[in-house]
Amino acid sequence: MIDTILIIEDEKLLGSELQRHYLKLGYEVIWLQSYAEAQRKLQSKKFDPSLILSDLNLPDGNGLDLLEEHGKNMSSCEWIFLTGYGDVPDSVRALRLGAFDFLTKPCPQEQLDMIIRSALRSANAQRRLQEKSKDASQRYAFDTFIGSSNVAHQTQQLLRQLSQAPFSALILSGETGTGKGLATRILHYNSTRAKEALIELNCSALPKDLLESELFGHEAGAFTGATSRHRGLVEQANGGTLFLDEIGEMPLDLQAKLLKVIEDRKIRRIGGETEIQVDIQIIAATNRNLQDDINNGSFRADLYHRLSVFELRLPTLRERLEDLHDLVPEIIAEFNLKAGKNVSKISSHVWTMLEQYNWPGNVRELRNVLERCVILSTSSDLPEQWLQLQANPENSCCPELKHNASDIYLPTDGSMGLDDMISEIVSTMLKKYDNNVSEVARVLKTTREKVRYRIEKYQLRKSSSQQEDHQ
Ligand SMILES: Nc1ncnc2c1ncn2[C@@H]1O[C@H](COP(=O)(O)OP(=O)(O)OP(=O)(O)O)[C@@H](O)[C@H]1O
Ligand SMILES: [Mg+2]
Incomplete structure (x- = not known):
């Protein structure tokens, strides 16, 4: 599919130059010159751009207001602001509203191309995810947790209740293969968050430093090798669910940072100045006894209490052999x-x-x-x-x-x-x-x-x- 880029720019020379450049690169490009025109275009349900490159100060309004009004309904579209007069409060507001980037004019063409490419990658990943989630709610109906024993019925019943409850965190415990991954999908795809992302991270799969930047993201130049901005998984899960598998393996100092995120509902990318608001639901899975980990000092009791708003233990198969x-x-x-x-x-x-x-x-x-x-x-x-x-x-x-x-x-x-x-x-x-x-x-x-x-x-x-x- 060819990506559509909407350019909102009142400076005629710049607008037509950008349009020409991106048309030549093979994108479909629409260029509008005022807030009112953009407003009308964005109201149309059929219009589905992958990227909006907008000026901030338009003759009849502010580009950020457009993002505030339409951003929520366009979750597979990334916004980049390009402005001559942007100040810090504007850039903070842009990032809070979920803009991909905020750039000051003049921005070298090569740099802009690079940022646009990575914004389009991000938009397309979102798009694929949304397509998947459309049929996922059928694929993960409650009865996909199979079993008619009493314990299986109880589990299905709890999954039903929990999927309708706006819980902020939940612990799923159970031996390997008991269905913690399956229960997570059932919970997410039957909840009001189903249209947003379900982001999974296995805490035992990455070394500590990588785990931190995977979770919280980083700004370009935050550390050696951080060549461009990276949105962390917490940010990607915004509006949806973050599934932290094998939470017992998370290093102690990251546990402290995670606790802060859950309490403040804000994150700061590594090397970043701005705090970004996030609304996530966390499902943490473990096949260990976290109580033992707390006793031996490898798991924080405060994080455990914050996560275990509810704890669902998945039954072993030998407890429910009749379900065979x-x-x-x-x-x-x-x-x-x-x-x-x-x-x-x-x-x-x-x-x-x-x-x-x-x-x-x-x-x-x-x-x-x-x-x-x-x-x-x-x-x-x-x-x-x-x-x-x-x-x-x-x-x-x-x-x-x-x-x-x-x-x-x-x-x-x-x-x-x-x-x-x-x-x-x-x-x-x-x-x-x-x-x-x-x-x-x-x-x-x-x-x-x-x-x-x-x-x-x-x-x-x-x-x-x-x-x-x-x-
Ligand atoms: N009650 C069930 N009904 C049908 N399929 C199930 C059920 N429980 C588990 N499964 C299936 O068994 C497989 C293993 O389940 P899953 O990956 O969810 O286990 P897990 O608890 O996450 O294991 P681990 O701790 O090793 O990650 C999956 O294919 C899952 O769909
Ligand atoms: Mg699993």
């Missing part, structure tokens, strides 16, 4: 569709195995197990041989599980991709049957062509002969 009867058919249907398979029968023995397992990875692990089974299925039965539920103390009472443990180990924690799994299976079988393709095909209940195809695809012969060479 809702989850398993749904998940199998999803993977049938993806893989073009038709698994529809689950033997009572398989059900027993599923019910006797203790699911340390919860629903995520269940999904991984079922994905593997569906992909490797050769009939409408869910293949028991690919369940490969790892032995653990809780199911040691179930000897038949150990009988079925295969000699191929495929981890279900996400550390191995599907291609690697298939390659591992075929290569192990080839070794076991001395590279006899017909035998491997027979054992895997497939055709020789398919085995040969996999050998080619994963270059298995080459690697096995290389191994032989080394020996």
